[in-house]
Every structure is written in C-alpha cells, then in structure tokens.
Amino acid sequence: MTTTTSSNPVDWTGRTVLVTGAEGFIGSTLVDLLVERGANVRALVHYKPYGERGHLAGYLRPDSPVEMLAGDVRDAGRVMDAVDGCDTVFHLAALIGIPYSYQAPEAYVQTNVAGTQNVAGACLRHGVRRLVHTSTSEVYGSALTVPISESHPLQPQSPYSASKIGADMTALSYFHSFELPVTVVRPFNTYGPRQSARAVIPAILAQLHSGARQIRLGSLAPTRDFTYATDTAAGFLALAGCDRALGEVVNLGTGREVSIGDLARSLIAASGRTAEIVVDPARLRPSGSEVQRLLSDNSRARQWAGWEPQVSLEEGLRRTSEWVAENLNLFAADRYQV
Numbered sequence: 574m575t576t577t578t579s580s581n582p583v584d585w586t587g588r589t590v591l592v593t594g595a596e597g598f599i600g601s602t603l604v605d606l607l608v609e610r611g612a613n614v615r616a617l618v619h620y621k622p623y624g625e626r627g628h629l630a631g632y633l634r635p636d637s638p639v640e641m642l643a644g645d646v647r648d649a650g651r652v653m654d655a656v657d658g659c660d661t662v663f664h665l666a667a668l669i670g671i672p673y674s675y676q677a678p679e680a681y682v683q684t685n686v687a688g689t690q691n692v693a694g695a696c697l698r699h700g701v702r703r704l705v706h707t708s709t710s711e712v713y714g715s716a717l718t719v720p721i722s723e724s725h726p727l728q729p730q731s732p733y734s735a736s737k738i739g740a741d742m743t744a745l746s747y748f749h750s751f752e753l754p755v756t757v758v759r760p761f762n763t764y765g766p767r768q769s770a771r772a773v774i775p776a777i778l779a780q781l782h783s784g785a786r787q788i789r790l791g792s793l794a795p796t797r798d799f800t801y802a803t804d805t806a807a808g809f810l811a812l813a814g815c816d817r818a819l820g821e822v823v824n825l826g827t828g829r830e831v832s833i834g835d836l837a838r839s840l841i842a843a844s845g846r847t848a849e850i851v852v853d854p855a856r857l858r859p860s861g862s863e864v865q866r867l868l869s870d871n872s873r874a875r876q877w878a879g880w881e882p883q884v885s886l887e888e889g890l891r892r893t894s895e896w897v898a899e900n901l902n903l904f905a906a907d908r909y910q911v
Contacts, residue, residue, distance in 0.1 A: 583661075583814040586611035591659040593617045593646055593692060594666030595639075598768045599707075599760070601628035603663060603806040604639060610810070614639045617646070617655045617666065628767050646688030649695075656695035661813055664692045665707045667740070670771050671731045671858065678732035685736035686743060693747040693755065701754070703813050706744040708759040708822065709737050710798070710867050719830075720870035723759070723822045730864055741822070748820040756818040758809055761826030761869045765802030765889060766896035770904045774799070774890070777837055778897040779904035781844040788841070788848045791856035793834030798826040798869045801884035801892075811878040818877055826869025827882045839887070843894045 590607055594600040595616030607614050616629060620643040632639040644651035646666045656662055668674075668684040689706065696704045713721050714728025729735035747753035764774045773790070780788050808825040812818050831839070837850050857863075874880040884892075897904070 581814045581816070583810065585810070587613065588660040589613045589615060589658055591615045591617060591655055591662045593655075593662070593664045594619075595641075596627035596629045597665065598628070598765075599763055599802060599805060600665045601767060602765070602802045603665070603809055604629065604632075606803070606806045606810065608638045615655065615659065616641045617644055617652075618642070619666070620644055646691055647683055649691040652688075652691040653695045653698065656692070656699050656701065659699065659701055661703045661705070662692065662696050662701050663705045663707075663809055663813070664689065664744075666692075667707065667737070669733070671711070671733045672771075674731050674733035674736070675859075678736075681732050681736035682739070686739040689740040689743045693744055693753060696755075697747060697751050697753050704744070704753060704755040705809055705813050706741065706755055706757050708741045708757050709734070710759060710761040710824070710826065710869065711864060712738045712741065712759070713864075713867065715864050716866040716868065719866065719868045720828060721824070721868060722870040723824055723873060730861065731858075745820065745822075754819055756812050756815070756820075757822040758812055759822055759824050760805045760808070761798040761800055761824065761867060763802050763805040764799050765893050767802070768893075773833060773836070774840065774893060775897055775904065777840045778844060778894050779901065781841060781846045781848060782894075782898045782901050783904075786848055787851045788837055789851050789853035789856065790833060790837060791853065791858060792863060793837070793850065793852065794832060794865065795863060796830040796832045796866045796868065797836070798828065798830050798867050799836075799886055799889070800825060800827055800882055801889040804882040804884055807883075808874060808878070808880045811880040812874070815878040818873070821873070823873045823877065824869045824871050825874055825880070826871050827886070828869055828871050829886065830866065830868040831886065839890055840894065843887075843890045844898075
C-alpha cells in the first residue's frame with residue numbers, strides 16, 4: 574500500500590510546550606524527546622511536599638531546558654496558568670492502573686475526566702495550536718474484531734477504562750463544540766525503561782532479576798500489542814503536526830500481539846535467568862473485566878502521520894531487562910503492586 578501523509582513535521586526549536594504528567598513513564602520519555610528537538614518544555618508534575626520529581630530529577634539544575642510546575646489537573650486554576658503561553662499541550666496526566674480502579678473508581682473520574690475538561694478548557698481559553706490528548710487501548714475492551722481499528726466499539730470493562738472513555742469524549746467534544754484543535758492518541762501497551770512494577774513487563778523482570786525461581790502472574794492467555802516507549806513518544810510528536818488527525822482518534826501500536834505466557838518466556842530468555850511460571854490467584858482480574866485480546870490497526874498513524882515503530886519487541890525487551898537489572902532498588906519484587 575502506498576503511504577500518503579497529511580503531516581507537516583513540526584520544528585520544535587524554541588516552541589513552548591506543556592506536558593502534563595511529565596514526571597511519569599511515557600511523559601518523561603516525551604520530555605526527553607522534546608528537549609532533544611529544541612523545545613522549551615513546561616512540565617506539569619504532581620505536587621509532592623518533599624519535592625521529588627521522579628524521572629525528571631535530572632532536569633533539576635539552574636540551566637535546565639525544562640520548567641517544572643507542581644500542581645494537579647483537578648485544579649482548574651493551576652491548569653489555566655500552566656497552559657498560558659504554550660504552543661502545544663501534550664496531556665498525559667491520568668490516574669492509571671486497572672486493579673486500583675476497582676478500589677477507588679471515583680478518583681479515576683475526578684482525575685481523568687474532570688482533569689481532561691480542565692486541560693481542554695485552558696487550551697481553548699489560551700488558543701493553543703494543538704492539544705494532544707492521551708487515551709489507552711483499554712477503552713476497546715476485549716477485541717470483537719482484529720486488528721482493532723479506531724472505529725472498534727468502546728467497552729468499559731473496568732472503572733479505569735470507563736474514565737478514559739469519558740476523558741476521550743470530553744476532549745473530542747471540545748473539537749466539535751468549540752473547534753479546539755485536538756487529537757486523541759491511543760497507545761497500545763507502551764513499555765520500556767522507567768515503567769513501574771504495576772505493569773506486567775517490569776513486574777516479571779523485577780522478579781527475575783531478584784533471583785525468583787517462580788514468576789507469579791495473573792492470567793497467561795490474554796494477548797497484548799507492546800510498543801516501546803520511544804516509539805510511542807515519537808508518535809505523539811508526529812501527530813502533533815498532522816492536520817488530518819484533528820478531531821480524530823489515532824492508534825499507536827505495532828500490529829503484533831503476544832500472549833502474556835509467551836511474553837514471560839521471552840523475558841526469561843532476555844534476562845538470562847531460569848524460572849517457572851506460576852498463576853497467582855491474587856493477580857487474576859474479575860472474569861468480566863479481563864481484556865482478552867488487544868491488537869492494533871495502526872493504519873492511520875502510518876498513512877496520516879508517517880509513523881511506524883522502530884524498536885522490535887525482542888530488542889525492546891532486552892533494553893528493558895538491562896534497565897530493570899540496573900535499577901532493581903526501585904522495585905519491590907516480592908509484592909504485588911496494584
């Protein structure tokens with residue numbers, strides 16, 4: 574198929590760009606890429622009284638190219654101040670993690686839905702060039718058809734996915750109602766260095782590099798489409814310059830699926846360790862909530878924005894394994910993190 578794009582690559586040099594959720598896994602990877610491309614980055618980070626900045630700690634220096642603002646997307650006034658003067662806003666701040674959403678569903682609505690409305694309202698008020706809002710492949714639920722295109726029905730199989738559906742619709746409503754230039758980016762299972770142990774890949778690697786002889790997992794049958802973090806970040810930048818994606822949803826995935834069981838075996842190989850895989854009942858999700866299959870159709874990203882993943886699963890797992898081994902102090906391998 575011939576690739577046709579309507580993307581105009583953005584020259585980020587000197588542009589003021591806001592990243593919400595900037596200290597997180599994907600957010601900090603995106604900040605690094607924006608800095609590399611010459612942007613003036615404003616990072617909205619969750620307020621912590623002890624001043625910890627997570628993966629952005631390296632930017633805490635006098636000559637830093639990153640301006641850090643502490644705040645919370647639930648605070649409309651703080652968000653309004655953060656957006657003021659920005660050319661582009663990448664909205665990644667969200668309460669994530671499916672297991673915790675069973676315990677605190679209201680918190681997910683407040684942060685993910687109301688927080689997104691605050692960001693969209695501030696972008697409209699200040700006339701930003703583009704808002705790139707972050708979705709998740711979890712909104713599709715268990716696949717009814719594969720590969721999953723952006724027209725696939727949305728299925729709220731957890732409070733987390735329901736809150737993200739609400740957030741996506743809120744962002745798109747600002748395009749339809751107020752002509753806010755917004756694009757919804759829907760990543761499929763991003764992984765890589767910096768990811769916390771609540772996600773399956775670092776959870777497995779932390780166990781392996783801690784010397785575990787048994788790898789404790791939930792269901793082994795579900796399949797996922799894993800995208801390396803730098804590829805996801807590059808997709809955000811590509812879509813920020815893609816006019817065809819205005820008012821649209823765009824998947825970012827590799828188009829390759831792997832079962833959790835096969836993934837675990839690949840991680841054992843990548844780590845150079847030996848271990849047995851064991852199903853842990855505490856890690857099983859409610860039967861009606863488990864998403865069984867996620868496999869992306871990334872045609873829009875390829876054809877509209879000229880994006881395609883660069884890092885293979887095998888290479889990405891090797892890099893991630895090395896990072897976890899070097900940062901094992903960040904993980905509590907013997908405890909299930911929700």
